[in-house]
Amino acid sequence: MTAFPFNAALLLAALLFSIGLAGVLVRRNLVFMLMSLDIMLNAAGLVFVAAGARWQDASGQVMFLMILALAASETAVGLAIILCLHAHGRPSLDADTGNLLRG
Amino acid sequence: MYVLPLLSGGLTLVGAMMVVTCPVAVHAVLYLVVTLLSLAMVLAMLGAQFAAALEIIIYAGAIMVLFVFVIMMLNLGQPDRDREKEWLRPRAWIGPGLLAVVACGELLYGLPTLSDPDGAVFPIDARDVGLSLFGTYVLMVELASFLLLAGLVTAFHIGRTLRERP
Incomplete structure (x- = not known):
């Protein structure tokens, strides 16, 4: 099996992060914004694992585990907030309609 | 020579692009699963099988189930049967299905040859990660x-x- 080159991994992570950032900036649906955030977190984890493989160190995968825990808690809380907004009678999931605290 | 890395990297990028540009949330979840599977393949090719397994189990398993639950609980306006029929048209799932079949075939082809002693991959297995963790x-x-x-x-x-x- 061929190894994945380090430079290619960096390039792939940069492209993934750019796609996720474009998704957060362009899409206004809260569910899509959360998915784009997950793509960005995956790109960051890919850089950690690639660096760990490049320098033969297990710390990269340890940081990947931490990013996994962060993504799990962030997704759970974000989806709970989305459900709460929807249950309070908000008609759409547009993020721009929620910019007032007591709106 | 570089068919497998190019294929998995390209699948990851195509899936991520489709996630960002898809208009329906369930289809975006399907493409996100494809992205995560091919990214797990990339991680396995980097020599991190433990991280690849966790990526599939936790990300493509647990977190995607959360997304599917929430999308099922939202948008309860229309009758459920019409909504499901509209979601499950072949045009909706044939793209993610084909991409997932490619990713799965890649995993099945690549993973048994991963621990070749003459390969260029130096694996960091779960033992090293656990000792460091x-x-x-x-x-x-x-x-x-x-x-x-x-x-x-x-x-x-x-x-x-x-x-x-x-």
Whole structure:
């Protein structure tokens, strides 16, 4: 099996992060914004694992585990907030309609 | 020579592009699963089989189930049967299905040859990660457990106020 080159991994992570950032900036649906955030977190984890493989160190995968825990808690809380907004009678999931605290 | 890395990297990028540009949330979840599977293949090719397994189990398993639950609970306006029929047209799932078949075939082809002694991959297996995790970084594990507990309490609190609303 061929190894994945380090430079290619960096390039792939940069492209993934750019796609996720474009998704957060362009899409206004809260569910899509959360998915784009997950793509960005995956790109960051890919850089950690690639660096760990490049320098033969297990710390990269340890940081990947931490990013996994962060993504799990962030997704759970974000989806709970989305459900709460929807249950309070908000008609759409547009993020721009929620910019007032007591709106 | 570079067919497998190019294929998995390209699948990851195509899936991510489709996630960002898809108009329907369920189709975006399908493409996100394809992205995560091919990214797991990339991680396995980097020599991190443990991270690849966790990517499939936790990300493509647990977190995607959360997304599917929430999307099922939202948008309850239309009747369910019409909505499901509209979601499950072949035009909707044939793209993610084909991409997932490619990713799965790649995993099945690539993983048995991963531990070749003459390969260019130097694997860092679960033993090294566990030694480092519970040796050097044991404080970080505690902090991650704090984070998970805080997420649990927050989600429970928001759900409780949701349930007690008349």
